[in-house]
Amino acid sequence: MELVFSKWVFAFSLSSWLIFSVAFSVEGLPEDSKVRGVNLGGWLVIEGWIKPSLFDGIPNGEMLDGTQIQLKSVTLQKYVSAENGGGMDVSVSRDEASSWETLTLWRVSESEFQFRTTQGQFLTCYSNGCSVSATATSASSTETFQIERNNNGRVHIKIKSGAYLQATLGNQLTADFPGTPGWDDNAATFEMSIVANNLHGDYQLANGYGHNKAKHVLETHRNSFINIGDFEFLYRHGINTVRIPVGWWIAYDPDPPAPFIGGSLEALDNAFSWAQAYNIKCIIDLHAAPGSQNGMEHSASRDGTVGWPTSTDYISQTLHVIDFLASRYAKHPALLGIELLNEPSAASVPLDILVSYYKQGYEVVRKHSPSAYVIVCQRIGNADPLELYHADIGSHNLVVDVHYYNLFDNFFVNLSAIDNIQFIYKSREAQLQALNGANGPLVFVGEWVNEWNFTSGSQSDYQDFGRAQLEVYNAASFGWSYWTLKNDRKHWDFEWNIRNNYLQLSNILNHSSFCF
CATH class of the missing domain: 2.80.10.50 (Trefoil (Acidic Fibroblast Growth Factor, subunit A))
Structure with a gap:
């Protein structure tokens, strides 16, 4: 059964690859290539599900902010x-x-x-x-x-x-x-x-431990979770870009507003140095905005509410953060782009407010760099990424970021392995073709993962699912970035997938060198 299935996948994907090959390249990457990236999630912006042990020492840990x-x-x-x-x-x-x-x-x-x-x-x-x-x-x-x-x-x-x-x-x-x-x-x-008790982010960690203990926990985490050896690993496996989530408080280092803990700026500086050493580019991704843009732990929400779009002060503060990051890294040879905001909520962030912010953010980055890519993320929830193509945000090196998961929606709950793969080839491919063909920004699959709701998948099933995603997402005009480099949940962990042969990059990367 697996052999027949694999042959079907190969035939389907080969025909898709021949039809879908388009000449795109990204300025700043070698050999006219595109982004083949990995996210450094859970490092400078905490997500408790990525590394739950960070919260183990909090007294009365059942009763954190947002409980x-x-x-x-x-x-x-x-x-x-x-x-x-x-x-x-x-x-x-x-x-x-x-x-x-x-x-x-x-x-x-x-x-x-x-x-x-x-x-x-x-x-x-x-x-x-x-x-x-x-x-x-x-x-x-x-x-x-x-x-x-x-x-x-x-x-x-x-x-x-x-x-x-x-x-x-x-x-x-x-x-x-x-x-x-x-x-x-x-x-x-x-x-x-x-x-x-669903929120386990930077706010919960820092306020749960208190400043001194939280500082020790985060210093240890930041110094050990990602290091130069990880960049060497990525380089050896053909990865040319890292997308690095940061929180708004990085602009106030070393003493950000309570309860946030300083030190993330030094870690980001280290990442740029390590990236430069291995000819890897960096995308700085503003993952957490003041007041929270989606109410989730990865936007450092205190209690699940979304305050960012309700306050002009929050938006002004966010533009200050973008200005700080752009001015600090614009001349660094490892900078590829700056993402203005990660996953704003379609339910809570009105499009007009978001587009206004994106236009201002684009100009802020352009003030410091004429060529750095400015990346704008689609709204999560009930929103079409084409809404950003119609918004006239900027004219040069603008990218729209879409996040593709066969998860987080009831539609995917009962899909078989074949169903999941067909969805990639039919639905995801069709949307990428439409976005690639639209006038304006490049398209970036900024987050995807080799995981699904199908609970009985074999290694071969995962290989086929990963291959389908790589083949389709390779066609995105800007490229793709896997979520995430390290994770306690093994199928989310890029390193584990590579070391255990669940995600096979070599054939895809070899094809991409002459297909695109």
């Missing part, structure tokens, strides 16, 4: 609820929990937290005896609560003065429980359920 909880009174058997999702009183009156009964944590210390509602307000209580409301638009001491936990999922909550909250018979939440409660069924005892 969502629900509280249920043990005496009333009712849930704490922010009426209307926030902006009103807090009651202890619901039999079942939904969004109004879900609170998002802002961590102040190992045991102190602020509670944010779904509408964005904070629970607040100004003094002993007060009734808790969800009316504060920002958080300070009167919005800070201490949580005491036992080992059975029960908690006590007290305000700064030391008074404990209790659920009253009138279904209110008040700071007037007499004395110190025990862990029996009393009005000051609540059952706490952790609904989601």
